[in-house]
Amino acid sequence: MGRYLIQRCFLLGLTFIAITIIGFSIVRLAPGDPVELFFSGGLAAGVEGVNPERLVQVEQAKEDLRRQLGLDQPLHIQYIRWLGRILHADLGRSFKDQRLVWDKIRERMPLTITLNSLALLITYGIAIPLGILSAVKTGSIADRVSTLIVFMLYSLPSFWVGTMIIIFLCGGDFLDWFPPAGLHALDYDPEWPLYRRLGDYLHHLAMPLLVTTYGSFAFLSRVLRSSMLEVKLQDYVRTARAKGVSERVVILRHILRNSIIPIVTNLGLLLPALIGGSVIIETIFSLPGLGYLGYQAVLARDYPVVLALFSVGSALTLVGILISDLLLVLVDPRISFEGKPA
Structure with missing residues (x-):
């Protein structure tokens, strides 16, 4: 097991570097320039009626800002410097407000972790009993109805479902059962009892969790x-x-135990997928999480924030795959990594 872990960690490191090279190149070569975006509201936005000497000063200021941000260096030099900072746990400063990227992530992380942890528990809490019921009652009315509903749900895009929920259930043109955005009521008071604060919080998270x-x-x-x-x-x-x-023992001990391996395998990929999907959910419901932070960073061409979130997501994916592989040993004792090549 120890040798296997060492080999896997080494391969995970190489994979992470390869992923970051691709991601860094895509982000930096994408259309848009953060320096031009920064100056877009100033004199650089147009030339009519502007003093030529002033335009020269603006262009010089742009070059100085590019030099300060390191954007004047070749792409491979930029990547090496960025990777060196990442390996030293230095995520850099935001181009937008010069705040430490880690501080911005730390502020938004609790919401995203809470949302996705609850989503993970709900997902497995519903999927496992529903899967068992459909398998045990194969061909029955319950199986056919659940299959129809499941395929309908799986075919619906999350952004459309979120939009429909806001229109029909969140004070749009119909019902006003749930809040359309935010985490707290307008009259929220930190002095409320714990049960009321928790209820208000879960009330605001109910629809995002559903989506x-x-x-x-x-x-x-x-x-x-x-x-x-x-x-x-x-x-x-x-x-x-x-x-x-x-029959109960046959289902739980002999059938379910040997059928759970695909569920464990998907666990390693589900958490990063949920975090990636939270970009859409947090944007639709205006939740101040990591997904919404990434969306704002992309619009602002805030490279340090985008790359930091991309790196965190990539690392979570790789670690999740490793954890799911290790969990297979606990689920099925017949599986062993001794002598298994990485």
Whole structure:
């Protein structure tokens, strides 16, 4: 196990570097210049009626700002310097307001972690029972109805669902059951009792959680159903039933336990996917999380913030894959990494 971990960590490091090279190149070569954007509201926005000497000063100021931000260097030099800072846990300063990027991320991180942790619990809490029910009741009315509903949910894009929820349930043209944006009520008071503050917080997160989870549990429930239907046909399941083992034990111990591997494997990819999807959710519901921060940074061409969030997402993806591989050993003792090449 130790040798396997060392090999995997080494490969994860190389993979992370390769991912950051691609991401850094895409971000820096994308249309738009943060320096031009910074000066777009000043004299550089037009030339009619502007003193030529003043324009020369503006151009000189642009060059000075590019030099200060390091944007005048070749792309590979910029990347090496950026990677060196990242390896020393220095995410740099925002181009937009010169604040430390880490401070901006630290302010937004609790909301995103809370939202996605709750979404993960809800997703698995619904997907596993629903998948078991569909597999056990194959061909029944319950299975057909759940299959129809799940496929309908999985086919709906989250941005459209979020928009429809705001229109119909969040004080649009119809019902006003849930708040359309923010984390607290307009009359929120920090002196409220804990239960009231918690209720207000969850009331504001209810619809974002719904939009975040419906597609994930629909997908995972289908994965578990397919896996259980395949395991049900195995000889050891028929043998257990022939020995008189109760159906409950057969399902939970023999079928479910051997069908859970795809669910564990998807766990490593689901968390980064939820964080990436939070860009849409947080933007639609105006939640001050990491996703909304990334959206604002892209619009402002705030390279340090964009690259920092990209790096965090990439690292989470790689670590999530490693954790899911390690969890397989706990789920299925037959799996061993001893002597297995990375």
